[in-house]
Amino acid sequence: MRSSIIRSVESTLRRGRSVVSPSGDHLLRRSFTSAAPLPERKVAILGAAGGIGQPLSLLMKLNPLVSKLALYDIAGTPGVAADVSHINTRAEVAGYMTEDQIGEALEGSDVVIIPAGVPRKPGMTRDDLFNINAGIVKNLCTFIAKYCPNALVNMISNPVNSTVPIASEVFKKAGTYDEKKLFGVTTLDVVRARTFYAGKAKVPVADVNVPVVGGHAGITILPLFSQATSASNVSLSADEITALTKRTQDGGTEVVEAKAGKGSATLSMAYAGALFADACLKGLNGVPDVVECTFVQSSVTELPFFASKVRLGKNGVEEVLGLGSLSDFEKQGLESLKPELKSSIEKGIKFAKEN
Numbered sequence: 001m002r003s004s005i006i007r008s009v010e011s012t013l014r015r016g017r018s019v020v021s022p023s024g025d026h027l028l029r030r031s032f033t034s035a036a037p038l039p040e041r042k043v044a045i046l047g048a049a050g051g052i053g054q055p056l057s058l059l060m061k062l063n064p065l066v067s068k069l070a071l072y073d074i075a076g077t078p079g080v081a082a083d084v085s086h087i088n089t090r091a092e093v094a095g096y097m098t099e100d101q102i103g104e105a106l107e108g109s110d111v112v113i114i115p116a117g118v119p120r121k122p123g124m125t126r127d128d129l130f131n132i133n134a135g136i137v138k139n140l141c142t143f144i145a146k147y148c149p150n151a152l153v154n155m156i157s158n159p160v161n162s163t164v165p166i167a168s169e170v171f172k173k174a175g176t177y178d179e180k181k182l183f184g185v186t187t188l189d190v191v192r193a194r195t196f197y198a199g200k201a202k203v204p205v206a207d208v209n210v211p212v213v214g215g216h217a218g219i220t221i222l223p224l225f226s227q228a229t230s231a232s233n234v235s236l237s238a239d240e241i242t243a244l245t246k247r248t249q250d251g252g253t254e255v256v257e258a259k260a261g262k263g264s265a266t267l268s269m270a271y272a273g274a275l276f277a278d279a280c281l282k283g284l285n286g287v288p289d290v291v292e293c294t295f296v297q298s299s300v301t302e303l304p305f306f307a308s309k310v311r312l313g314k315n316g317v318e319e320v321l322g323l324g325s326l327s328d329f330e331k332q333g334l335e336s337l338k339p340e341l342k343s344s345i346e347k348g349i350k351f352a353k354e355n
């Protein structure tokens with residue numbers, strides 16, 4: 001059994017296909033065929049030795065689209081890099097520690113993933129992380145602007161609703177901002193919405209996709225269950241949809257409480273981060289119709305940043321897609337989230353301008 005699984009993964013890798021795929025295995029089918037040579041792609045992970053960073057480093061090492069994997073952290077990277085580097089997959093792994101080495105880590109990167117920063121403890125909101133994480137993100141983005149201004153930046157560090165605007169201001173100040181290349185990673189909200197919906201509706205999770213729009217904190221997370229694929233065959237009551245919405249919005253808190261002081265989601269986040277980075281790489285490589293929900297500069301609403309479905313392409317964002325038709329419940333959720341999201345965005349912009 002074990003050897004047949006290994007054989008199947010190895011044969012997938014030889015064909016140059018992805019082991020992980022956003023939104024289910026349909027993307028596997030639009031990956032490269034054996035005839036297409038895979039382009040060289042460098043991915044850097046900043047915060048690679050942390051709770052998310054370590055399993056994310058593992059998953060990116062398993063991704064055959066990655067030819068170089070740069071692992072950076074302020075502590076612990078040599079061990080993680082040595083460990084991951086022994087895996088017999090395509091990516092060459094190098095570990096970097098201290099700011100003297102960050103330039104080398106970043107240079108030539110196509111995608112930079114940032115899970116650096118402190119996680120929540122029970123009783124905290126994501127915004128309670130602002131005071132520490134805002135400075136970390138600002139500093140790291142200054143290095144990105146200097147060493148790899150053309151990279152796609154996947155921001156995981158919380159509060160995403162503020163750290164993405166901070167990054168945009170740092171890049172603007174450096175003259176390198178390209179709104180097509182900056183993403184807040186909200187994939188975990190989609191992963192949760194799919195899992196919770198499939199469980200409640202008793203349908204195979206692989207058949208379910210659910211757009212999640214807005215932002216990445218509490219009520220700013222708005223799953224659009226009315227647009228769930230397979231929704232037409234499923235009838236959930238209004239109370240069930242309300243409960244699913246709340247569970248998706250509180251998914252992070254559910255994990256924080258279960259971990260009881262030992263941090264927040266790391267394994268599911270690493271999975272979600274790997275899915276989103278994989279989608280970015282596929283877009284860069286010219287795979288058509290790669291669509292993911294992500295928090296980007298947006299004109300979908302009056303807010304300057306907003307998460308929605310986005311088509312990814314050779315330059316990052318190819319098209320920010322609209323919201324589609326919303327149920328009355330979702331319309332109400334959309335209006336309710338705007339004040340909080342607006343103030344988190346403004347807080348990030350103000351911090352970056354004043355510091």
Ligand SMILES: NC(=O)C1=CN([C@@H]2O[C@H](COP(=O)(O)OP(=O)(O)OC[C@H]3O[C@@H](n4cnc5c(N)ncnc54)[C@H](O)[C@@H]3O)[C@@H](O)[C@H]2O)C=CC1
Pocket residue numbers: 046047048049050051052053072073074075115116117118119120129133136139140155156157158159160185186187188189216263264265266269
């Ligand atoms: N976007 C999302 O959906 C999610 C975001 N998160 C956020 O991800 C962040 C990381 O979470 P964990 O990995 O659990 O935390 P962790 O504390 O386990 O790891 C963070 C890592 O960042 C490193 N770090 C700190 N300052 C750094 C700097 N200046 N440069 C490079 N590395 C630095 C630390 O040394 C540590 O290894 C948190 O802010 C958390 O809230 C967590 C889950 C989901």
Ligand SMILES: O=C([O-])CC(=O)C(=O)O
Pocket residue numbers: 119120126158188251252253255256264265
């Ligand atoms: O809840 C947290 O603090 C971490 C996070 O963003 C998530 O799990 O969605």
